[in-house]
Amino acid sequence: MSVASHHLYVHVPFCRLVCAYCDFVTVGGRRADLPRYVDALLAEMTVRPASGDLETVYFGGGTPSLLPASAVERVLQTAMDRWGGVPVEVTLEANPSQREAPDWSALRLAGVNRISLGLQSLGDAELRTLARGHTAAEARHAYVAARSAGFDNVSIDLIYGIPGQSLADWRDGLRAAIALEAEHLSLYALQLTLAPDEWAAPPRPGALRWRRRLAARQQDDLVADQYRLAEDLLAAAGYHHYELSSWARAGRESRHNAAYWARRAYTGIGAGAHSYDGEATRSWNTGDLDRYLADVEAGKRPMTGTEHLSEPARAFEAIALGVRRVEGTSRRGFAAEFGEDPVHRFARAVEQGSANGLLEVDDDLLRLTPNGRLLANEALLEFLPEAGSSSLSEPVPEVAAAR
Numbered sequence: 001m002s003v004a005s006h007h008l009y010v011h012v013p014f015c016r017l018v019c020a021y022c023d024f025v026t027v028g029g030r031r032a033d034l035p036r037y038v039d040a041l042l043a044e045m046t047v048r049p050a051s052g053d054l055e056t057v058y059f060g061g062g063t064p065s066l067l068p069a070s071a072v073e074r075v076l077q078t079a080m081d082r083w084g085g086v087p088v089e090v091t092l093e094a095n096p097s098q099r100e101a102p103d104w105s106a107l108r109l110a111g112v113n114r115i116s117l118g119l120q121s122l123g124d125a126e127l128r129t130l131a132r133g134h135t136a137a138e139a140r141h142a143y144v145a146a147r148s149a150g151f152d153n154v155s156i157d158l159i160y161g162i163p164g165q166s167l168a169d170w171r172d173g174l175r176a177a178i179a180l181e182a183e184h185l186s187l188y189a190l191q192l193t194l195a196p197d198e199w200a201a202p203p204r205p206g207a208l209r210w211r212r213r214l215a216a217r218q219q220d221d222l223v224a225d226q227y228r229l230a231e232d233l234l235a236a237a238g239y240h241h242y243e244l245s246s247w248a249r250a251g252r253e254s255r256h257n258a259a260y261w262a263r264r265a266y267t268g269i270g271a272g273a274h275s276y277d278g279e280a281t282r283s284w285n286t287g288d289l290d291r292y293l294a295d296v297e298a299g300k301r302p303m304t305g306t307e308h309l310s311e312p313a314r315a316f317e318a319i320a321l322g323v324r325r326v327e328g329t330s331r332r333g334f335a336a337e338f339g340e341d342p343v344h345r346f347a348r349a350v351e352q353g354s355a356n357g358l359l360e361v362d363d364d365l366l367r368l369t370p371n372g373r374l375l376a377n378e379a380l381l382e383f384l385p386e387a388g389s390s391s392l393s394e395p396v397p398e399v400a401a402a403r
Contacts, residue, residue: 328367
């Protein structure tokens with residue numbers, strides 16, 4: 001009998017500088033608390049349910065590359081002891097600033113085999129707009145350093161929709177990124193209009209002011225053109241567009257993120273981390289660092305909420321996450337779980353989406369069209385359990401939900 005796989009997300013909220021556009025659980029400074037935090041991560045794992053063989057581990061943040069390699073190794077060893085199995089993919093997010101450069105070789109020896117490098121841009125003017133705290137030269141240097149340490153699976157993040165970034169600027173940035181020959185690229189539109197209740201952590205007043213100031217300069221039509229340009233250039237360069245924001249060389253797709261989109265069971269540890277049992281229950285930890293540390297040190301699980309998903313909610317999430325994959329979601333797979341073909345269950349939504357040029361259907365797959373990928377939220381409105389509302393009451397679930 002085969003053992004189900006399991007996936008572990010490790011949240012590391014510490015940052016040297018907190019980016020104004022970031023809506024994850026983060027804390028600026030406090031590096032002196034890192035050893036205490038690592039001990040808390042290890043302790044939390046001992047009180048978490050453990051089933052299935054560990055297939056992937058993802059260190060996200062925050063800035064996980066602030067962890068010393070010895071701490072990363074301790075977390076990985078404890079995770080393998082707890083769940084069993086040796087993960088085939090261990091990703092660690094890293095910032096390219098030379099002021100916080102990790103020991104790349106030591107990280108590789110500790111068990112990390114995939115780096116997600118937050119370049120965000122290869123243009124100094126854009127990096128200044130984002131207040132990133134590193135230069136384009138530092139971004140290139142970090143990439144070369146990771147390669148020199150032996151990492152053969154590197155993903156880079158880029159942001160588009162930056163006020164002041166023209167289509168030509170974005171083209172130049174994409175070409176520069178392609179020239180690096182990374183195995184994977186994640187491209188994200190700069191989100192400036194999130195409501196405060198859509199943030200994973202309470203928004204900082206300064207961050208809200210920064211967002212409002214830049215939002216007035218953002219051009220939706222240009223953002224759409226930048227996305228289409230990315231699809232064209234990356235396809236020509238041999239990258240496979242496999243998820244709304246993700247492109248990869250063959251066989252280099254993110255296994256960990258794929259588990260989220262497939263609604264597999266995962267455990268999240270650390271402040272603000274979310275977990276899902278693979279069936280119908282989500283839970284999440286407190287996002288307050290001090291409370292997280294106090295709870296774990298008192299022998300308590302630092303959980304602050306759970307949610308049992310109703311059958312309609314699970315059906316909606318199956319569609320919403322499934323169509324994030326460019327190939328689409330399987331009609332037969334949906335019917336096997338929910339007892340009905342989604343084309344029939346959501347007949348109105350599919351008919352309307354198809355008529356609007358946002359959805360397409362074949363013998364087994366329901367997918368977004370190229371225009372639908374630009375308007376994914378709009379395409380999904382009619383799939384909501386209470387269809388017909390003018391906007392999504394919550395953001396469409398995506399990878400960030402696991403943080």
